[in-house]
Amino acid sequence: MPSKKSTLSVLLLILCIFLFYLNLSLYEQEGVQEELEPTYWESPFGLHGIEKDYKAMTDIGIRWYRLGIHPGPTFRQKIRQFDERYAEICGSGLNILENFMLHGWRKLLGNAEYAELVRFIVERYDADGINDAPKINGTEPKILCWEIGNEPNIEGKGDSCPPEEYARFLKFIYPVIKRACPQCKVLFAGLVPFTHDEYLDIVLQNGGGDYFDIVSLHYYGNATGDYAYGVKMINEVKAVMAKYGINKPIWITETGTYSGSVNGIFQSEEEQAADLVKRYVVLLSAGAEKVFWAWGLYEGFGGDGNQYFDQTGLIYDGRGDYDKGFGVEKRAYYAYGLMTEKLEGFTNIEEVHLREKNVFLFRFDKRNGYV
Template sequence: MRITVVLFLFLLTACGGGTSGDAGADATSSEGGLTTPDYEDSPFGFHPALVAKAFYSDSGYIDAQNIGVRWNRPSKYAFWFKVQPDINDPAYTWDEYDILYGNVPEGINILANIATEPGREDCGYEITDSYLPVDEDKYTAFVKATVERYDGDGIGEEDFNGGVFPNPIKYWQVDNEPDALTKTGYAELQRITYMAIKEACPDCQVLIGGATGFPQNFANNFAVYAQQILSDLNGQYVDIFDFHWYGSADGDYRKSKAAYDLVRSQLNEYNFWNIPVWITEMGSYSGDPVDMPGILQPYQSERQQAGDYLKRFVYPLSFGVKKIFPAFGLMEGFKQNNGYFDHTGLIYDGAFSDDLGLGIKKLGYYSYKLMTEKLEGSDWDNIQVIQELGNVYIYKFLKGGESVYVAWWDYFDDTGVSKTITFNVDFTGDALITTAVPNADSGADLNENDYPDFFKTETKTVSGVQVTITLDENPVFVEAAQ
């Protein structure tokens, strides 16, 4: 019998019991010297970073640590109905969440979601057709107790592990993807939850539930979100805004700028000036998933997915998004229906079409690792746009006083098989050009012990202040040769 651990919280956390795949994996050892707060500025996340798969030898956070993931958004939310299973009994049960949060290794920050109950379940903790709790005082007490337990301040008898916690949770998100068309009261839930979190942990940051999610319907969905939720909040009770961005690998990443501009304009209209914006769910896919209603999803190669994921980080970071979390899951498998979200991960789970076997890493796995090694520690507030013209995109990152350029050509909107470009750099001598996608058709063709030798590299002479390179379908990193 094949055992499948499904990661999505709404599907695996039904009323009355059950444990999440998030809850059972042991933490791996932390990295020497650097602690979780050292990576708080990092944009590199995953939703979720945990791999919890039966018969996979590296379940846990081994892969997340290996590729440089610095933020984990667990798939299991801190649910009121779970922590307080008898709403009339003030006793709280923490075991599942002590494991869930306590096993995250040092060096990976936690963004935790908190809510009354799963959105597709009626557990008796929400008012019918509303996000509001059936008892505001009891819900507020639950929120304060939960936040206090995991804030790592060592204050209070209920603090997890006596407050000795390498990953104190300082970022909380109120539920997720609120649906203002079918349920009421989300803005009030945000206010109630925000006030309770701040009372327990004044320095905690609170995110609003993310706005959905696909290019085809984002603008229409967000119009309702803004009118029904942001207008009611009117510049209060939110520290960080979140929107989600999925789609395909044929340029949908570029549409995130229009989405961001729309979000920013509405935030400004409703007095949320200068609020940080995160993308806590981002994705594309490899393989040939079943089409969604009204959305065709043609076959995409591992190479397409790998290059697209790099663009989905670099491009939004260049216009101000602060953090980005690919979803759903570092390992494939979500709804278990061969759909879109069963193909977005970077490790095959051994199920459904185009799967090359449990535990096989896709090309995107190694591209993510190379990306974090090249860019982690950059000055994220000073990313320069060098070119966004003629289907060529070039960005400059500053890391430790040195420049790293990221360049690509959107070949799918152009003609030919390559494009030669010349641009200015701020170093002399030779330039090292590293292709950002491994030199293979699939990760199954690679031996991970050969990393990073399977990335193609070449050197080009810098002439004056310019370097000339030829781009193909894969993005590249350009930096001074050592």
């Protein structure tokens, strides 16, 4: 007859085996769940604009959405509106890059009330379980990337800010964000050509290098080869950072071109679509981590329908001489979808050198092959 001690040992062994297979089963289920519901955090495919048709965005593989806010004294009164919008965006499968606009930055710099409002906002949407926004329709609003300003190197614009003062602003607001959300990423304001490298250089001269995590760049142009200028910008920014011993990620948070006619220069839908793919391919190969098409999913920038930014969208808005009707998808819309279908999840990019002049070939390695 077995002793009580040996019986207990057998029972413990059976329990250990049961727990092992139970944990294995749960692990496999979690793995399946992650595979079915990926966050696409590493995806490079983004869009900037003022949109509400989030499904039309995710249908073509857009995974990041860039916004812009200018929080003021009435922000807390409208907080429910922001909760609902952010929850709807996150629930659709999009990651959010939010931008703290710097209109009136002189009044904001060193302002304790503004710093507290920024802290409140970042804490509310960091999804860390402390003072978070409530779930809405089962989705928790979540924002882990914050940009500080927009195109500060354009003189006379709302966010225009001398580089020395922008360095001061970064030193002021970066610690506020990081104390509220250490895991959040803070982006340097999107810089435009042609003073991007000079502006960044002065900010770094003034000690701003420790007060941002990612550099943001903007550029547009025509569909006649201007896509390549982004590579030049990236290389120039890398050179400036290297000068100060800095190596930080680069995101292109605005880029695009139009279809239609601007100042007598006509571009077809086919030319816009081809340029879109070229921009993403060359920018990613040059080292950009993410690229955001702009302006917008739908056309329309407040003009008569015939201005540059009225025609850079991927879906017609029903206005303009070359518009085909509200809601009609342009060829660039389908080009974006095909591009993400082929390239999402790539692990490496290699430029294949060819002998033909002005012909470039890029190989995107994926886990199950290459494109």
